[in-house]
Amino acid sequence: xxxxxxxxxGRAALGAVRDAEAAGTKAARPELATAVxxxxxxxxxxxxxxxxxxxxxxxxxxxxxxxxxxxRGTPPNVVEMDAATWIAxxxxxxxxxxxxxxGRIHASGTRADLTGVLPLRP
Numbered sequence: 479x480x481x482x483x484x485x486x487x488g489r490a491a492l493g494a495v496r497d498a499e500a501a502g503t504k505a506a507r508p509e510l511a512t513a514v515x516x517x518x519x520x521x522x523x524x525x526x527x528x529x530x531x532x533x534x535x536x537x538x539x540x541x542x543x544x545x546x547x548x549x550r551g552t553p554p555n556v557v558e559m560d561a562a563t564w565i566a567x568x569x570x571x572x573x574x575x576x577x578x579x580x581g582r583i584h585a586s587g588t589r590a591d592l593t594g595v596l597p598l599r600p
Contacts, residue, residue: 488516492600495565511537514561517568517598525595530555530587534564545589555587570597 483491491512498505505513514537521532522540529545531553541553559567563582566572574593577583585591 483512483516483519487512488519489600491516492565492569510561514538514564517565517600520598520600521568521592521595524598529553530557530589530592532592533558534561537561543589543595553587555589557583557585557590557592559583567592567596568598569600 491509494509495505495513498509514534518532518534518538518540522542525542525544527544528541530543531539531541533539533556535558543555545555559577559582563572563577567574567577567583574583574591574596578585
């Protein structure tokens, strides 16, 4: 990740995204991007490593979870989802299993289940 997002900025962005959802509108792209990156940063801090790549296009990606190091090409363990799904599972608003069953999480590899590290506590 390029820039560390401080807790005040991250929480403010999450609040703006939640307020937009409650009002039935779309969150502004800068707040959505900051909220996604902040939660990815928290995941990286909670579960550092290089064995699983978590992607939330177009906003960010991190490699997390201890295990075999990945250095080239597509990693063997990849998790990908949209921003709304990432925010929901990362904050506990939706269970990982529910989002995965609904097809909103695309996970491949034996280590690509994040239920052991989610939800995060922003």
